[in-house]
Amino acid sequence: xxxxxxxxxxxxxxxxxxxxxxxxxxxxxxxxxxxxxxxxxxxxxxxxxxxxxxxxxxxxxxxxxxxxxxxxxxxxxxxxxxxxxxxxxxxxxxxxxxxxxxxxxxxxxxxxxxxxxxxxxxxxxxxxxxxxxxxxxxxxxxxxxxxxxxxxxxxxxxxxxxxxxxxxxxxxxxxxxxxxxxxxxxxxxxxxxxxxxxxxxxxxxxxxxxxxxxxxxxxxxxxxxxxxxxxxxxxxxxxxxxxxxxxxxxxxxxxxxxxxxxxxxxxxxxxxxxxxxxxxxxxxxx
Numbered sequence: 382x383x384x385x386x387x388x389x390x391x392x393x394x395x396x397x398x399x400x401x402x403x404x405x406x407x408x409x410x411x412x413x414x415x416x417x418x419x420x421x422x423x424x425x426x427x428x429x430x431x432x433x434x435x436x437x438x439x440x441x442x443x444x445x446x447x448x449x450x451x452x453x454x455x456x457x458x459x460x461x462x463x464x465x466x467x468x469x470x471x472x473x474x475x476x477x478x479x480x481x482x483x484x485x486x487x488x489x490x491x492x493x494x495x496x497x498x499x500x501x502x503x504x505x506x507x508x509x510x511x512x513x514x515x516x517x518x519x520x521x522x523x524x525x526x527x528x529x530x531x532x533x534x535x536x537x538x539x540x541x542x543x544x545x546x547x548x549x550x551x552x553x554x555x556x557x558x559x560x561x562x563x564x565x566x567x568x569x570x571x572x573x574x575x576x577x578x579x580x581x582x583x584x585x586x587x588x589x590x591x592x593x594x595x596x597x598x599x600x601x602x603x604x605x606x607x608x609x610x611x612x613x614x615x616x617x618x619x620x621x622x623x624x625x626x627x628x629x630x631x632x633x634x635x636x637x638x639x640x641x642x643x644x645x646x647x648x649x650x651x652x653x654x655x656x657x658x659x660x661x662x663x664x665x666x667x
Contacts, residue, residue: 416599421592421613424555427546434660435544437557437629438653439636442537448622451600451615456532463598465612466534466561469586472594473499479590483560483582486633488540490558490587502583503529504563534583536562538626543657545664552661556588556616588616625650 444453444465452465463471472478473496480499482492500506505527511520538560545552563581566574595612602609615621624647627636637649 416609416611417597419596419611419613421596422617424589425549427544427553428548431546431548433545433547433664435542436657436660438541438543438625438657439627440539440541440623441626442539442621442623444535444537446622448620451602452537452612452621453535454601461598462601464531465537466531468594468598468612469559469561469591470499470503470529470531472591473586476594478586478594480584480586481558483585485585488558488560488585490585494584499584500529502563502581503531504533504565505529530563530565533563533565534561535564536580538562538582539623540585545661552657554619558585558588559591560585625653628653 442449442452444450455462455464458464458467469478473480479490480494481490482494482498483502485492494502508525508527512523513519514521540557540559541554542557543552543554561583563579563583565579565581567577567579569575592613595616596614597611599609599611600615610618625637637646641649
């Protein structure tokens with residue numbers, strides 16, 4: 382009888398300690414199930430005959446803006462939490478997401494990129510540097526491996542399609558693709574950074590193809606950790622801050638900064654934004 386009592390007490394102590402250890406390891410009071418199993422909201426079907434008007438618009442998202450910080454941070458993955466560029470690279474490396482060349486003038490997602498090309502665009506690779514040997518004092522060559530410079534991605538170019546659907550009587554927009562852009566200082570012959578600031582497009586991804594992985598990862602919420610949204614919701618609900626960078630036109634989709642600069646470029650961006658509003662307004666009858 383004593384053996385049975387001791388066995389039951391030991392089993393109870395083991396169960397309690399196991400539960401306590403499990404709670405310590407989980408670091409949460411509940412299991413997050415909403416975002417990891419979430420699916421993107423499907424697009425409504427649109428007939429060509431119902432589209433009365435459409436326009437291709439390019440927007441620039443500055444990740445350093447306050448409303449866009451949740452796309453930029455963390456600069457290094459923290460558990461399951463990643464920045465937008467880290468999530469895209471994870472999808473390319475592990476989920477079969479395709480990356481397309483930014484050199485395509487029409488950005489039609491027709492020229493796929495290899496893993497080596499993506500690494501080159503992200504400044505990843507192998508360098509040979511000379512260091513001083515502490516025992517001999519002589520300079521010796523040492524090979525170091527550079528990781529992808531994801532912290533340098535501070536802009537995101539967005540290609541979207543605006544259209545008026547007469548069947549629903551609404552002006553709608555669909556994001557077609559996104560392109561991360563690196564901002565970095567040019568290095569001299571000695572490998573030291575200079576004052577010249579360069580911008581480089583890294584790769585394009587087809588947005589409908591990346592929506593499933595965007596829907597399964599959450600962004601940070603400053604006000605409530607229990608009410609975080611997914612990256613897909615962030616774009617779907619258009620919570621980002623941006624400015625218009627270009628529009629489809631007869632000049633082969635030239636950028637605004639190719640024909641105007643400074644405050645005039647901002648005014649031209651605002652002019653295009655206002656034209657979208659006026660187009661929707663003029664399609665109605667009162």
